[in-house]
Amino acid sequence: MKIQVARLVKLFPFHRAPRPYQVSLETGFLPTKTPLDRLSSVKHAPWENIFDQLPSLISASQVRASIIALPVLNCDELATVEEYRRAYAILSLLTNAYIWNGPSPSDYLPPCIVVPLLEVANVLHTKPLVTYAAIVLWNFRIRFHTPSTHNVEALGTFTGSEDESWFVAIMVAIETQGGKCIALLLKIISAKELKDDESLFDYLEKLHQRLQQIQKTLLRLYERCSPDVLYHRIRPYHAGFGGTSNKELPKRVRYVKDFSELGSTPCRQFIGGSGAQSTLLQCFDIILGVQHVGLLSDTAGTITRSLVGKGLPSDSNGDIGFQSRMREYMPGPHKQFLKKLSEYPSVRGYLQTRPANPSSTAAFSRTIASVCASRSAHIQIATRYIIIPARSEERAKVQRNGISNAQEKAGYGQETIMGTGGTSTLPLLRRMRDETSGVGTR
Numbered sequence: 067m068k069i070q071v072a073r074l075v076k077l078f079p080f081h082r083a084p085r086p087y088q089v090s091l092e093t094g095f096l097p098t099k100t101p102l103d104r105l106s107s108v109k110h111a112p113w114e115n116i117f118d119q120l121p122s123l124i125s126a127s128q129v130r131a132s133i134i135a136l137p138v139l140n141c142d143e144l145a146t147v148e149e150y151r152r153a154y155a156i157l158s159l160l161t162n163a164y165i166w167n168g169p170s171p172s173d174y175l176p177p178c179i180v181v182p183l184l185e186v187a188n189v190l191h192t193k194p195l196v197t198y199a200a201i202v203l204w205n206f207r208i209r210f211h212t213p214s215t216h217n218v219e220a221l222g223t224f225t226g227s228e229d230e231s232w233f234v235a236i237m238v239a240i241e242t243q244g245g246k247c248i249a250l251l252l253k254i255i256s257a258k259e260l261k262d263d264e265s266l267f268d269y270l271e272k273l274h275q276r277l278q279q280i281q282k283t284l285l286r287l288y289e290r291c292s293p294d295v296l297y298h299r300i301r302p303y304h305a306g307f308g309g310t311s312n313k314e315l316p317k318r319v320r321y322v323k324d325f326s327e328l329g330s331t332p333c334r335q336f337i338g339g340s341g342a343q344s345t346l347l348q349c350f351d352i353i354l355g356v357q358h359v360g361l362l363s364d365t366a367g368t369i370t371r372s373l374v375g376k377g378l379p380s381d382s383n384g385d386i387g388f389q390s391r392m393r394e395y396m397p398g399p400h401k402q403f404l405k406k407l408s409e410y411p412s413v414r415g416y417l418q419t420r421p422a423n424p425s426s427t428a429a430f431s432r433t434i435a436s437v438c439a440s441r442s443a444h445i446q447i448a449t450r451y452i453i454i455p456a457r458s459e460e461r462a463k464v465q466r467n468g469i470s471n472a473q474e475k476a477g478y479g480q481e482t483i484m485g486t487g488g489t490s491t492l493p494l495l496r497r498m499r500d501e502t503s504g505v506g507t508r
């Protein structure tokens with residue numbers, strides 16, 4: 067028996083985006099219409115103009131001087147969710163550019179950014195700086211009609227490089243392929259509810275094939291995105307602020323709404339943009355029943371652990387886990403979608419209630435193996451794009467400056483290389499991979 071779409075829609079009434087989860091059975095977490103490439107109101111033209119010039123302003127170290135000259139504009143003329151998303155993509159990239167473009171990072175943001183940014187982030191229920199949604203979900207265009215990887219390009223970038231556009235195109239391609247899995251995930255839920263094991267195995271097999279495709283797409287990043295460009299020119303602008311992602315960060319940033327209140331403006335801390343903020347990839351863990359022990363590191367590289375329960379935002383100690391923390395940076399409706407998904411028993415949980423059966427074990431194990439293989443591919447990527455360039459940067463510094471006794475004593479070269487999401491990178495990624503490989507049905 068095949069599950070009908072009408073039944074899925076009853077379970078999750080979201081086939082017509084945007085209500086209520088802004089998830090589509092065709093495009094997944096990507097919007098159903100390609101993102102707006104311009105705000106139509108004349109009033110917001112100054113934002114668009116600066117955004118157009120962002121790469122050249124960055125190269126000339128002119129970002130702050132140009133932004134500070136902007137008028138303080140509100141969002142009154144933004145009428146649709148698409149316009150809010152466009153405004154968010156612009157203002158969040160300008161935010162990270164303002165903070166990081168200069169001889170030293172800025173510890174405040176001016177009112178012309180803060181006033182509208184807080185408003186759009188609030189409407190979209192996300193954070194007021196660069197997130198995965200700003201860089202990927204709401205920041206691409208399709209050049210020609212056929213939506214293949216080579217046809218997708220970024221709308222806004224920090225560098226204007228083909229490497230950065232390709233970085234975005236690869237993630238859009240993954241979201242597109244993954245988007246086609248959403249119906250499959252819902253069919254899996256439905257098959258479990260109907261105790262229709264035959265269909266369940268069939269859907270698991272299809273999911274396995276799609277995950278293999280996603281893994282291949284991930285590795286295509288190498289084709290047009292150079293590790294040097296990503297590490298040295300793009301990545302610094304993905305960083306957050308607040309002490310977890312990089313030692314050179316300002317510890318906090320003041321979001322100044324009015325310069326006359328500068329002294330009393332509270333300081334804010336956020337992690338940077340990360341693929342870990344993709345809703346899609348958390349869906350697979352939830353549906354299958356893969357659980358992670360979150361690992362977050364502080365600047366000193368100390369690893370703190372926190373348990374992430376079955377989609378719960380925090381463990382019994384109120385300690386927030388890695389995936390829960392990343393959810394805070396997703397668009398509000400997508401967060402709600404994950405919450406809803408985790409209300410259903412996972413495939414693993416379901417199979418545990420069924421009589422042991424070699425075909426169910428095989429179907430489940432194959433799917434788990436493909437999630438695990440994607441995580442291994444991602445570890446290769448993180449090694450090539452972060453770990454190797456970071457180590458050669460360290461070596462070059464030592465060659466230039468020598469190494470002092472104090473540095474040697476402090477274990478120079480042994481530091482944890484931090485991810486923009488504030489993690490210890492390789493330990494976290496390996497652990498999440500190993501936690502996946504260990505999942506069985508019994």
Ligand code: HEM
Nearest residue numbers: 237240340341342344347448451485486487488489491498
């Ligand atoms: C050059 C490309 C990439 C690099 C250097 C990279 C690096 C990282 C790092 C360092 C983390 C740890 C969390 C953090 O501190 O941010 C992470 C996590 C993660 N990244 Fe990436 N990433 C890249 C591309 C991607 C892509 C294309 C995707 C898929 C859309 C992705 C999905 C994830 C996910 C889901 C996590 C959470 C860990 C997990 O579920 O296993 N990343 N990434």
Ligand SMILES: N[C@@H](CC(=O)c1ccccc1NC=O)C(=O)O
Nearest residue numbers: 198201304339340341485486487
């Ligand atoms: N965590 C990565 C950055 C990263 O993965 C990322 C940053 C912004 C937008 C998307 C990202 N990742 C891939 O999906 C890093 O530490 O460089």
